[in-house]
Amino acid sequence: MLSYFLRRLILVLPVAFGVSVICFLLVQIAPGDPLTAIMPVDATAEEQAAMRAAYGLDKPLPIQYAIWIGNLAQGDMGKSIATGRPVAQEVFGAVQNSLLLAVSAAVIAFPIGIFLGFLAGYFRDTLLDRAVTALSITGVSVPNYWLGIVLVIIFSVNLGWLPSMGAGPGGSQSWAWDWLHMRHLILPAVTLAVVPIGIVARTVRALAGDILTMDFVQALYAKGMSRGDVLRHVARNAAATALSVMGLQLGYLLGGSILIETVFNWPGSGFLLSNAIFQRDLPLLQGTILILALFFVAMNLIVDVAQAAIDPRIKRT
Amino acid sequence: MALAETEPMTDTKAAKPQSYWAGVGARVVRDPVSMICLAVVLLLILSAIFAPYIGLPDPYKGSMIARLKPLGTEGHLLGTDEQGRDMLARLIYGGRLTLFIGLMPVVFAFFIGSALGIVAGYVGGMTNTIIMRIVDVFFAFPSVLLAIAISGALGAGIVNSLVSLTIVFIPPITRVAEAVTSGVRALDYIDAARATGANALTVIRVHVIGNVLSPIFVYATSLTSVCMILAAGLSFLGIGVRPPEPEWGLMLNTLRSAIYINPWLSALPGVMIFVTSLCLNLLSDGLRSAMNVRD
Numbered sequence: 043m044l045s046y047f048l049r050r051l052i053l054v055l056p057v058a059f060g061v062s063v064i065c066f067l068l069v070q071i072a073p074g075d076p077l078t079a080i081m082p083v084d085a086t087a088e089e090q091a092a093m094r095a096a097y098g099l100d101k102p103l104p105i106q107y108a109i110w111i112g113n114l115a116q117g118d119m120g121k122s123i124a125t126g127r128p129v130a131q132e133v134f135g136a137v138q139n140s141l142l143l144a145v146s147a148a149v150i151a152f153p154i155g156i157f158l159g160f161l162a163g164y165f166r167d168t169l170l171d172r173a174v175t176a177l178s179i180t181g182v183s184v185p186n187y188w189l190g191i192v193l194v195i196i197f198s199v200n201l202g203w204l205p206s207m208g209a210g211p212g213g214s215q216s217w218a219w220d221w222l223h224m225r226h227l228i229l230p231a232v233t234l235a236v237v238p239i240g241i242v243a244r245t246v247r248a249l250a251g252d253i254l255t256m257d258f259v260q261a262l263y264a265k266g267m268s269r270g271d272v273l274r275h276v277a278r279n280a281a282a283t284a285l286s287v288m289g290l291q292l293g294y295l296l297g298g299s300i301l302i303e304t305v306f307n308w309p310g311s312g313f314l315l316s317n318a319i320f321q322r323d324l325p326l327l328q329g330t331i332l333i334l335a336l337f338f339v340a341m342n343l344i345v346d347v348a349q350a351a352i353d354p355r356i357k358r359t
Numbered sequence: 360m361a362l363a364e365t366e367p368m369t370d371t372k373a374a375k376p377q378s379y380w381a382g383v384g385a386r387v388v389r390d391p392v393s394m395i396c397l398a399v400v401l402l403l404i405l406s407a408i409f410a411p412y413i414g415l416p417d418p419y420k421g422s423m424i425a426r427l428k429p430l431g432t433e434g435h436l437l438g439t440d441e442q443g444r445d446m447l448a449r450l451i452y453g454g455r456l457t458l459f460i461g462l463m464p465v466v467f468a469f470f471i472g473s474a475l476g477i478v479a480g481y482v483g484g485m486t487n488t489i490i491m492r493i494v495d496v497f498f499a500f501p502s503v504l505l506a507i508a509i510s511g512a513l514g515a516g517i518v519n520s521l522v523s524l525t526i527v528f529i530p531p532i533t534r535v536a537e538a539v540t541s542g543v544r545a546l547d548y549i550d551a552a553r554a555t556g557a558n559a560l561t562v563i564r565v566h567v568i569g570n571v572l573s574p575i576f577v578y579a580t581s582l583t584s585v586c587m588i589l590a591a592g593l594s595f596l597g598i599g600v601r602p603p604e605p606e607w608g609l610m611l612n613t614l615r616s617a618i619y620i621n622p623w624l625s626a627l628p629g630v631m632i633f634v635t636s637l638c639l640n641l642l643s644d645g646l647r648s649a650m651n652v653r654d
Contacts, residue, residue: 060499071509195623315507319596342499
C-alpha cells in the first residue's frame with residue numbers, strides 16, 4: 043500500500059509542477075504592464091525601472107518563475123494589490139468557506155445520487171429507470187447559476203423562508219454551527235448539489251446495471267443467498283468506481299462553485315476570485331487558482347489511493 | 360444472350376449495403392427525442408441568424424418609462440428588461456452570441472485536439488509523452504476554474520472567451536483522440552499499410568482518420584452543452600461578452616437586480632440556456648446510441 047502511494051505521489055509531482063507553471067503564466071498573458079496597477083501615473087522612467095528591478099520584473103521569465111516558486115515554497119504567495127494583505131491569508135480563509143459549501147453539497151448529492159442511480163440500475167428499462175434517467179440528464183444540463191437564481195426567487199423572494207445572500211446574519215464572514223448560519227447554507231448547497239446528483243446517479247445506474255448482469259450475481263442467487271446479501275456483494279463491486287467518480291465530483295464542487303458563490307455572495311474562494319478579476323488583482327488571482335488546482339490534484343491522489351485500498355485489483359496494475 | 364443472363368445480377372440496388380453514416384442518420388431520424396431536440400436547436404440557430412429580418416423591435420433601444428414590464432405587455436410579448444428593451448428581441452438576438460461562443464470553442468477544440476491526439480497516438484514514443492503529459496496538467500484544473508482563470512487573466516471580450524473555452528476543451532478531446540488512435544494504430548491493417556511503404560501522413564489520412572473521427576466527434580458533441588453553460592457563465596460573471604450586447608448569460612446577470620421587482624422575467628434568459636443545453640445533451644446521447652459508440 044505504501045509503495046503504491048509513493049508511486050502515485052511521484053507521478054503527481056510533474057503535474058503539480060505544470061500547474062504552477064500555468065498559474066505563473068496566467069499573470070504573463072494578462073494584458074497591460076503589471077506595474078501600472080501599483081505605480082503612480084506620473085512615475086518617471088527611472089522610477090519605473092527601479093520598481094521593475096525591485097519586483098524582479100526585469101529578469102528573464104525562467105528566473106522570475108524560480109523566484110516566485112522559491113517564495114511559494116516558503117508560504118509567501120505575494121501580497122494582494124487591492125487589500126495589501128498576504129495572498130495566502132486571504133485564500134485560506136476563503137477556501138475554508140468554499141470547502142464548507144462543497145462538502146455540504148456533496149453530503150446532499152452523493153446519497154441521493156447513489157440511491158436514484160441504484161434504483162434505476164436495478165429496475166432497468168422500467169418507468170422508474172426512465173424517470174431517473176430524465177432527472178439526471180436534466181441535472182447535468184441545468185446551468186446551476188440560473189437554478190440558484192430560480193431558487194432565490196422561490197424561497198427568498200416569494201416564500202421568504204430562506205436568506206438569499208451571504209454566509210451568516212448581517213453579512214457575517216465567520217461561520218458558526220447554529221440555525222442562523224445554517225439557513226444561509228441551504229440554498230447554495232442545494233443548488234450546487236444538482237449537477238453531481240445527475241452525474242452520480244448516471245454513473246451508479248450504469249455500474250449497477252453492468253454488475254447485476256454478471257455471472258457471479260447469478261451464482262450467488264443460485265446458491266440461495268438472500269437478496270440483501272447479494273446486493274452487498276454488488277455494492278462492494280461498484281464501490282471503487284463510484285468512489286472515484288465522487289472524489290472527482292468533490293474536487294469539481296470546490297473548483298466549480300465560483301458561479302454559485304457569486305449568485306449567493308458566499309464569501310468563498312470563488313467570490314475572492316471574481317473580486318480579484320475585477321480589481322485586476324493578479325497576485326490574488328494567481329494564488330487562488332493555484333491553491334484550488336493543487337487541492338484538486340491532491341483530491342485525485344487521495345481518490346486513487348482510496349480506490350486501491352478498497353479494490354485489490356487496482357494495485358496490481 | 361450472355362448479357363441478358365447477367366442482367367439480373369447487376370440490378371442489386373435493393374441489396375446495396377447502406378453506408379455507415381446513412382445508417383446513423385436513419386436511426387437518429389427514427390428517434391423522436393433526438394428529432395425534437397434537433398428541431399429546437401435548429402430553430403434557435405435560424406432565429407438567431409435571421410433575427411434582423413423577422414420584424415423584431417431594436418434589441419438595443421431602451422425606454423426609461425417602459426422598464427421591467429411584465430410578461431404579456433402589449434407590444435412586448437415577453438416584457439422589457441431593466442433598461443426598457445424588448446425581452447423577446449433580446450432573447451432572440453442573444454442567441455447569436457451565446458450560441459456562437461457556446462459552440463465554436465468545441466469546433467476549434469475538435470480540430471486542434473483531434474490533430475494533437477492523432478499525432479500523439481500514431482507517432483507514440485517521446486512525442487506522445489510530451490503531448491499527453493501537457494494534457495495531464497490541464498486535467499488538474501476543473502473546467503470551470505480553468506475557463507475563469509484564463510478569461511479572468513485575459514479580460515472580458517468575445518475573442519478572449521473563445522480563446523479560453525477552446526483551451527479548456529482541447530485537453531479532453533486530445534485525450535480521447537489519443538486513446539482511440541492508439542487502439543487503431545495497433546491493428547494489423549495499419550502495419551499492412553506501412554509495409555506497402557506509405558508514409559505516416561498517408562497512413563493517417565487514408566487509414567486512421569476515417570476510423571477515429573466518429574468516436575471523437577460523438578465525444579465532442581457531448582461537450583457542447585457544458586461549453587454553452589460555461590460560455591454563458593463567463594458572461595454572467597462579467598468576463599465574457601460586454602454590455603450592451605444581448606447575450607443570455609449577461610442578461611441573466613444584469614436582470615439579477617430585478618428579482619424583487621419582476622422575478623420571473625429575470626429568470627427568462629436562463630430558461631434559454633437551460634433549454635439549449637438540455638437539447639444539446641439529448642441530441643448527443645441520441646447520436647451516441649445511433650452510432651453505437653460506447654465511452
